Amino acid sequence: MTRQQTQKIAVAVISTVAGLVVIPILLVILFIVVNGIGAISWEFLTAPPKNGMREGGIMPALVGTIFLTFGTAIAAMPLAIAAAIYLAEYAGDTRLTRWVRLAIVNLAGIPSIVYGLFGLGAFVLYFNFGTSILAGSLTLGIMTLPVVISTAEEAILSVPREFRVVSLSLGATRWQTIRHQVLPHALPGIITGVILGLSRAAGETAPILFTVAAFYVPHLPRSIFDQTMALPYHLYVISTQVPGMPLSNQYGTALVLLLLVLSLTLVATIVRSRMRQRRQW
Amino acid sequence: MENKIEVQNFNFFYGDFQALIDININIKKNQITALIGPSGCGKSTFLRALNRMNDTIPGVRAEGQVLLDGKNIYDPDVDVVDLRQRVGMVFQRPNPFPQSIFDNVAFGPRVLGMARNGNLEEMVRESLEGAALWDEVKHRLHEPALELNPGQQQRLCIARAIAVKPEVILMDEPCSALDPIATLKVEDLMRELARNYTIVIVTHNMQQAARASHWTGFFWLGRLVEFNATEELFRSPKEELTEAYITGRRG
Numbered sequence: 001m002t003r004q005q006t007q008k009i010a011v012a013v014i015s016t017v018a019g020l021v022v023i024p025i026l027l028v029i030l031f032i033v034v035n036g037i038g039a040i041s042w043e044f045l046t047a048p049p050k051n052g053m054r055e056g057g058i059m060p061a062l063v064g065t066i067f068l069t070f071g072t073a074i075a076a077m078p079l080a081i082a083a084a085i086y087l088a089e090y091a092g093d094t095r096l097t098r099w100v101r102l103a104i105v106n107l108a109g110i111p112s113i114v115y116g117l118f119g120l121g122a123f124v125l126y127f128n129f130g131t132s133i134l135a136g137s138l139t140l141g142i143m144t145l146p147v148v149i150s151t152a153e154e155a156i157l158s159v160p161r162e163f164r165v166v167s168l169s170l171g172a173t174r175w176q177t178i179r180h181q182v183l184p185h186a187l188p189g190i191i192t193g194v195i196l197g198l199s200r201a202a203g204e205t206a207p208i209l210f211t212v213a214a215f216y217v218p219h220l221p222r223s224i225f226d227q228t229m230a231l232p233y234h235l236y237v238i239s240t241q242v243p244g245m246p247l248s249n250q251y252g253t254a255l256v257l258l259l260l261v262l263s264l265t266l267v268a269t270i271v272r273s274r275m276r277q278r279r280q281w
Numbered sequence: 282m283e284n285k286i287e288v289q290n291f292n293f294f295y296g297d298f299q300a301l302i303d304i305n306i307n308i309k310k311n312q313i314t315a316l317i318g319p320s321g322c323g324k325s326t327f328l329r330a331l332n333r334m335n336d337t338i339p340g341v342r343a344e345g346q347v348l349l350d351g352k353n354i355y356d357p358d359v360d361v362v363d364l365r366q367r368v369g370m371v372f373q374r375p376n377p378f379p380q381s382i383f384d385n386v387a388f389g390p391r392v393l394g395m396a397r398n399g400n401l402e403e404m405v406r407e408s409l410e411g412a413a414l415w416d417e418v419k420h421r422l423h424e425p426a427l428e429l430n431p432g433q434q435q436r437l438c439i440a441r442a443i444a445v446k447p448e449v450i451l452m453d454e455p456c457s458a459l460d461p462i463a464t465l466k467v468e469d470l471m472r473e474l475a476r477n478y479t480i481v482i483v484t485h486n487m488q489q490a491a492r493a494s495h496w497t498g499f500f501w502l503g504r505l506v507e508f509n510a511t512e513e514l515f516r517s518p519k520e521e522l523t524e525a526y527i528t529g530r531r532g
């Protein structure tokens with residue numbers, strides 16, 4: 001066999017295998033859409049569950065997940081962005097920053113159930129927030145920190161050094177340089193990181209299991225100290241804890257959760273490409 | 282003629298490497314001083330020592346004095362931010378911010394709070410006029426700066442630099458990315474600017490130094506070999522090394 005033939009075969013094999021990657025995701029989506037689409041109706045989205053959750057809709061869980069997503073954003077974003085700015089612009093390469101970076105990488109590797117347990121111990125019990133949106137948001141917030149910090153830091157570092165140099169040469173302070181030249185250009189990347197973090201938080205079950213999720217609450221939460229239902233946990237409940245549950249409701253719930261998470265990812269993509277178009281270098 | 286900058290026994294190090302060795306030079310007010318020499322001879326390092334842009338590189342160290350109007354800019358009580366407002370810089374590659382023409386020029390006045398009592402539009406206009414760019418861009422101030430051609434971009438960078446009303450303008454091979462016509466425009470502009478500013482320009486191009494400057498310094502391996510009025514230096518160099526370089530025998 002000639003080298004050229006080997007090359008052709010190698011490319012053929014690699015591209016075929018790469019194509020296989022698409023299959024599972026397509027199957028998952030197809031499977032859930034086919035089985036769940038029948039359950040989706042206006043009532044399904046806007047009514048609370050009825051009859052031991054076997055009928056009615058998922059409204060409290062849907063709204064709860066949206067609340068939790070916002071709560072996570074509020075808890076995680078300022079911390080993550082400040083940390084990313086510090087690491088990228090001020091920290092330099094010291095022993096301390098290397099430890100901080102190592103910590104962030106390891107934070108990303110912690111299983112989500114461990115975050116849940118930590119949230120229970122720290123926020124629910126020690127700070128006495130109870131099982132509440134506050135405790136759940138903080139737990140999810142900590143869990144999303146690593147991904148938001150690393151993407152935000154990467155976005156900040158990808159801003160050309162030249163912009164900083166020029167800005168400093170004009171007599172701007174370092175903070176003005178960051179505020180007016182670095183952050184605006186890093187923003188699309190930062191927003192992408194935030195939304196990716198949120199889309200992960202929106203779909204997580206384990207961290208909210210002990211910290212906020214309610215088995216069944218027909219009404220909406222009234223304050224951040226209330227429990228709430230949430231889609232991932234609701235899905236778990238109706239799939240395992242409720243006998244005689246119609247299958248279409250489970251898949252319908254899964255479909256809504258999937259759409260919510262996918263739409264967050266879509267928004268992230270759109271934001272990024274929009275802002276890329278506006279500012280180019 | 283009045284000295285704007287007096288450099289005395291100046292040494293500069295990148296870590297263990299000494300990039301500048303015992304530099305002594307007086308830069309005259311409202312004159313154009315050109316620094317020539319082969320790549321790596323220290324002329325750009327020297328230029329960046331004058332507004333302490335080298336400070337942004339980790340591990341650098343300076344010894345000796347750079348007196349700006351008699352005050353050493355390396356004194357601990359000197360604020361680099363104020364220093365850089367007084368000693369502006371134009372870079373090798375035209376590097377406007379990816380923003381509008383207006384925002385590029387307005388950036389400095391905005392961050393320095395200069396626009397508070399004055400009229401920002403007026404300041405932008407004056408700076409663009411000062412950089413001989415106003416007539417070409419006055420109808421499209423809010424279009425992206427990156428749509429200008431390279432020569433216009435470089436003049437925009439000059440406008441951006443003079444918008445903060447510096448006293449000295451440092452130019453680091455400002456024409457190396459420009460075609461000959463754009464280069465001549467920038468040189469004309471430099472002569473115009475020298476009425477109000479002290480200009481120090483690093484250039485690879487000896488014709489440019491000969492054409493556009495009043496004073497020329499020749500750097501070689503981190504030392505300032507010779508410094509004289511441009512005409513003198515090119516007509517009758519005192520050092521053999523200078524002569525070899527400007528006649529093209531070394532470099």
